[in-house]
Amino acid sequence: MSSYNPFNSTIFNKVIMAGTGVILVLFVIGHMVGNLQVFLGADVFNTYAHFLKSTGELLWIMRLVLLLCVVLHVYTSLKLKFLNMKARPEGYSVTSYVKSTLYSRTMIYSGIVIFLFVVYHLLHFTAFVTNPEYADYSENYGPVLQSSGMIDHSGNIIQVTEGEGIFDRHDAYKMVITGFNKPIVAIVYILAVLFLALHLSHAIQSMFQTLGWSGPKTTPRLMLVSKLIGWGLFVGFASIPVSVLIFGLGKGVIG
Amino acid sequence: MKLTLNIWRQKDKNSKGQFENYNLNEVSPDMSFLEMLDVLNEDLLHKGDEPVAFDHDCREGICGACSMTINGRPHGPEKQTTTCQLHMRKFNDGETITIEPFRAKPFPVIRDLIVDRTSFDRIQQAGGFVSVNTGSSPDSNAVPIAKVAADKAFDAAACIGCGACVAACPNGAAMLFTSAKIGQFALLPQGQPERKERVIAMVKQMDSEGFGACTNHYECEAACPKGISVEFIAMMNRDFMKASFSR
Numbered sequence: 001m002s003s004y005n006p007f008n009s010t011i012f013n014k015v016i017m018a019g020t021g022v023i024l025v026l027f028v029i030g031h032m033v034g035n036l037q038v039f040l041g042a043d044v045f046n047t048y049a050h051f052l053k054s055t056g057e058l059l060w061i062m063r064l065v066l067l068l069c070v071v072l073h074v075y076t077s078l079k080l081k082f083l084n085m086k087a088r089p090e091g092y093s094v095t096s097y098v099k100s101t102l103y104s105r106t107m108i109y110s111g112i113v114i115f116l117f118v119v120y121h122l123l124h125f126t127a128f129v130t131n132p133e134y135a136d137y138s139e140n141y142g143p144v145l146q147s148s149g150m151i152d153h154s155g156n157i158i159q160v161t162e163g164e165g166i167f168d169r170h171d172a173y174k175m176v177i178t179g180f181n182k183p184i185v186a187i188v189y190i191l192a193v194l195f196l197a198l199h200l201s202h203a204i205q206s207m208f209q210t211l212g213w214s215g216p217k218t219t220p221r222l223m224l225v226s227k228l229i230g231w232g233l234f235v236g237f238a239s240i241p242v243s244v245l246i247f248g249l250g251k252g253v254i255g
Numbered sequence: 256m257k258l259t260l261n262i263w264r265q266k267d268k269n270s271k272g273q274f275e276n277y278n279l280n281e282v283s284p285d286m287s288f289l290e291m292l293d294v295l296n297e298d299l300l301h302k303g304d305e306p307v308a309f310d311h312d313c314r315e316g317i318c319g320a321c322s323m324t325i326n327g328r329p330h331g332p333e334k335q336t337t338t339c340q341l342h343m344r345k346f347n348d349g350e351t352i353t354i355e356p357f358r359a360k361p362f363p364v365i366r367d368l369i370v371d372r373t374s375f376d377r378i379q380q381a382g383g384f385v386s387v388n389t390g391s392s393p394d395s396n397a398v399p400i401a402k403v404a405a406d407k408a409f410d411a412a413a414c415i416g417c418g419a420c421v422a423a424c425p426n427g428a429a430m431l432f433t434s435a436k437i438g439q440f441a442l443l444p445q446g447q448p449e450r451k452e453r454v455i456a457m458v459k460q461m462d463s464e465g466f467g468a469c470t471n472h473y474e475c476e477a478a479c480p481k482g483i484s485v486e487f488i489a490m491m492n493r494d495f496m497k498a499s500f501s502r
Contacts, residue, residue, distance in 0.1 A: 104472050
C-alpha cells in the first residue's frame with residue numbers, strides 16, 4: 001500500500017474537476033450579475049468597473065485563484081479524457097444511450113470552446129490586445145467628495161485631507177457598447193455562452209455527485225437546478241450583446 | 256419470427272475479430288435470447304461451422320454470466336433484465352440484431368462474445384470482504400441495524416458482478432460495481448472496522464486494472480440488471496476522500 005498515492009487516483013482527479021468547477025461556477029454567476037448592471041446605465045456600470053479595478057491586491061489574488069482553477073480544470077480534464085479513451089481501445093459498432101445526453105458526452109469539446117473563448121475575451125475586454133483603442137476610453141465623473149485621514153496610536157485623528165473634484169476613470173460602458181456593435185463579436189459572445197450553458201447543464205449536478213451528494217430524490221432536483229443555472233446564465237450573459245446589437249442599447253455613447 | 260443476426264466473431268484474445276451475418280427463420284417469440292442463440296449454434300453445428308461462444312450459467316437472472324451487448328445496450332433493451340431473461344417477443348419480426356461483446360480494456364475478449372472479467376475478481380479480492388470469521392448467523396435483532404441502512408446495504412449487495420456497468424459506461428469505468436461492493440459493507444456494523452482500508456484498497460485495484468473515470472453520465476445505472484443506484488458512487492467518493500485524508 002505504501003507505493004499507492006490516493007491523490008493520484010481517478011476519484012481524486014474527479015474531485016479536482018468538481019472543486020475547481022465549484023469556484024469557476026460561482027465566479028461566472030458573480031460575473032453575470034455584475035455585467036447586468038450595464039442595463040442600469042453608464043454611470044452605475046463604470047462605477048462598478050472602477051470599483052473592481054481599485055481593489056488592488058485583492059483583484060490579483062482573485063485573478064490568480066481563477067487562473068489556477070482554470071489550469072487545474074483543463075489539465076485534469078485532458079488527463080482523464082486520455083485515461084478514458086485508453087479504457088475502451090475498441091469501441092462498439094452500435095451505440096444506444098439511455099441516460100446520458102449529447103452535452104454530457106461532449107463536455108471536453110464544449111470545454112475547449114469555452115477555454116478558447118476565455119482567452120479571446122481576456123485579450124478583448126481586459127488586456128485590450130485585439131482593440132488597443134479601448135484603453136483610451138475614459139470619462140469624467142464627479143463631483144465627488146474624497147477624504148482621507150490618519151490616526152495616531154491613541155486614536156486621535158491627526159491629519160485630514162478633504163477635497164471635492166472631478167476625477168477620471170475608464171469608460172467600460174463605452175467599451176462594451178462599441179465592442180458588441182460589431183455583429184461578429186456579438187455572435188461570438190452569444191455562441192460562447194451557449195456552449196457555457198450546455199457545459200454547465202451537465203457540470204453542476206455532476207459536481208455534487210462527485211463530491212458525494214446524491215440520492216434518488218436529490219439527484220433529479222440537482223439535475224433541474226443544473227439546467228436552470230446553465231440556461232439562466234445563457235439568458236443573462238446573452239441579453240447584453242443582443243440588447244446592444246438588436247435593440248440599440250447605449251447607442252448615444254458611440255458617435 | 257425471422258431474424259438477421261450480426262454477431263462479433265473472434266477466434267481468441269490475440270486475433271482480430273469481425274462481424275458475421277446469420278439468418279434465423281424459425282424463432283419463437285417465447286424463446287429467451289440465449290435459447291435463440293442455442294438454436295443458432297445447433298444450426299451452425301449441423302452445418303459443421305464453429306458455434307458462437309457466449310457466457311451463460313444460471314439462466315434465471317441471478318448469476319451475471321450472460322454478458323453481451325445487444326443493439327448497443329448491455330443485456331439488451333429491457334430495463335433491469337439480464338440477457339437470459341430477455342425474450343424474443345421484445346424484438347420485431349425481420350429485425351437485424353447486432354450482438355457484440357462487452358467492450359473495455361480490462362475485459363479482453365477471449366472468444367466471440369466471451370470476455371475475461373477476472374479484473375472484477377481482483378477488485379473484490381483487494382478488500383471486498385470482512386476479514387474475521389463472524390461465525391453462524393446471529394440471533395435476529397441481536398445487532399440493531401436501522402431498516403433504512405439494511406435495505407440500502409441489500410440494494411448494493413444485489414450486484415451480480417456482470418460488468419454491464421463497465422460495458423455501458425462511455426468511459427469504461429467500473430465505479431458502479433466497485434462502489435456497490437464497498438457500499439454493501441459501509442452501511443453495516445460488520446463493515447466498519449475495515450471501512451477505510453477497504454475503500455482505498457479496492458479503488459487502488461480498480462485504477463490499476465485500467466478502468467476509466469466516471470463522468471456522471473449514469474449509463475451504468477440504466478444498464479444495471481439489478482438497478483443499482485449511482486448514489487453508491489457518490490458514497491464511495493465521500494468514503495475515499497475521508498479515508499485518504501485520515502491515513
